[in-house]
Amino acid sequence: MLAIYKREMRAYFTTPIGYIFIAVFLAVSGFLFGITTLQSQTSDVSTYYQILMFAYIILIPLLTMKTFCEERRTRTEQLLLTAPVSLTGMVMAKFLSALTMFASTLLVTAIYFVPLTEYGELNWPRALGSMLAMFLIGMTFIAIGIFVSSLTENQFAAAVGTIGILFALLIVAAVNSLIDSYAVRAVLSWISIYSRYAYFTYGIFDIAAVVYYVSICAVFLFLSVRVFEKRRWA
Numbered sequence: 001m002l003a004i005y006k007r008e009m010r011a012y013f014t015t016p017i018g019y020i021f022i023a024v025f026l027a028v029s030g031f032l033f034g035i036t037t038l039q040s041q042t043s044d045v046s047t048y049y050q051i052l053m054f055a056y057i058i059l060i061p062l063l064t065m066k067t068f069c070e071e072r073r074t075r076t077e078q079l080l081l082t083a084p085v086s087l088t089g090m091v092m093a094k095f096l097s098a099l100t101m102f103a104s105t106l107l108v109t110a111i112y113f114v115p116l117t118e119y120g121e122l123n124w125p126r127a128l129g130s131m132l133a134m135f136l137i138g139m140t141f142i143a144i145g146i147f148v149s150s151l152t153e154n155q156f157a158a159a160v161g162t163i164g165i166l167f168a169l170l171i172v173a174a175v176n177s178l179i180d181s182y183a184v185r186a187v188l189s190w191i192s193i194y195s196r197y198a199y200f201t202y203g204i205f206d207i208a209a210v211v212y213y214v215s216i217c218a219v220f221l222f223l224s225v226r227v228f229e230k231r232r233w234a
Contacts, residue, residue: 001089008097018101021062025105028055033112043116043123046201049130053197056141057166063101064145065159067094068224072153087232091146091224098142106135125203133200136213137193141166143220150227169193 012018029052036048085093110131116122141162148161172192179188189195196213199206 001085001093004085004090004093005097008094009100012097012101017062017066021059021101022105024062025059026108028052028059029109030112033109037112037116043121045113045116045127045130049134049201050197052134053137053194054170056138057163057170060102060138060141060145060166061159061162063098064142064149064162065155067098067146067149069149069153069155069158073155087225087228091150091221091228095143095146095221098146099139102138102142103135106131106138123203126201129200129203129205132205133197133209136210137197140193140213140217140220143217143224144169147220147224147227150224 012021032051032055033045033048036051037043037045113122113127144165145158145162148165149158152158152161169191170193172188172194175188196206196209199209
C-alpha cells in the first residue's frame with residue numbers, strides 16, 4: 001500500500017496533473033476570496049467557502065479523473081491487481097494520495113485569513129469550522145471521483161461523470177424547497193451534502209455531519225473495491 005501511495009504522489013509531480021490542480025485550485029480560491037471578502041471588506045468567510053464548495057464540482061475531478069483510468073489505458077491495471085497488496089489497500093493508497101494533494105492545497109489557503117484581521121476580529125470557530133467542513137466535503141468528493149474513475153478508461157468520461165454526481169449532490173438542497181411532499185423532502189435533506197455544511201459555518205462541530213461525510217466516503221471506496229474484485233475474477 002505504501003509503495004502505491006508513494007508512486008501516486010510521485011506521479012502527481014512527474015506529470016502536469018498535480019501542478020494543474022494546485023494552480024487552478026489556488027487561482028480559483030484566491031479569486032473567490034477576493035470578491036467575497038476582500039472586496040466587501042469583511043472578516044466573514046462563510047460566503048467564500050459556500051461558493052468554493054460549488055467550485056469543487058470542477059476542481060475535484062481534475063484530481064481524480066486519471067486515478068484508475070490511466071491504469072486501464074496504459075494496461076498497467078493487471079500489475080496492480082496481481083501486486084502483493086489487497087484491493088482495499090490499493091484503493092486506499094490511491095485515495096490517500098489524492099486526499100494528501102487536496103488537503104495540502106486547502107491548507108495553503110489558510111493564509112487568506114491573515115489580511116482579514118484588518119476588517120475586524122476574525123471569528124476563528126466559524127473560520128476553522130468552515131475549513132473542516134470543506135475538507136470533509138472534499139474527502140467525500142474524492143471518494144466519489146475515484147469510484148467513477150474505476151468504471152472507465154476514458155478520463156473525460158470519468159470527469160464528466162464525477163461532475164454530474166457532485167452537481168446532483170449539491171443541487172439537492174435547492175430542489176428540496178420546491179417539492180411539496182414531506183417524505184421526499186426528508187429523503188433529499190438526508191442525502192444533501194450542502195445542508196449538513198451549514199452547522200460548521202456557525203462554529204458548531206456537528207458529529208452527525210462528520211459521521212455522514214465519512215460514511216458516504218466509505219461507501220464509495222467500498223464500491224470501488226467491489227468493482228476491482230469483480231474485474232479480478234472476470
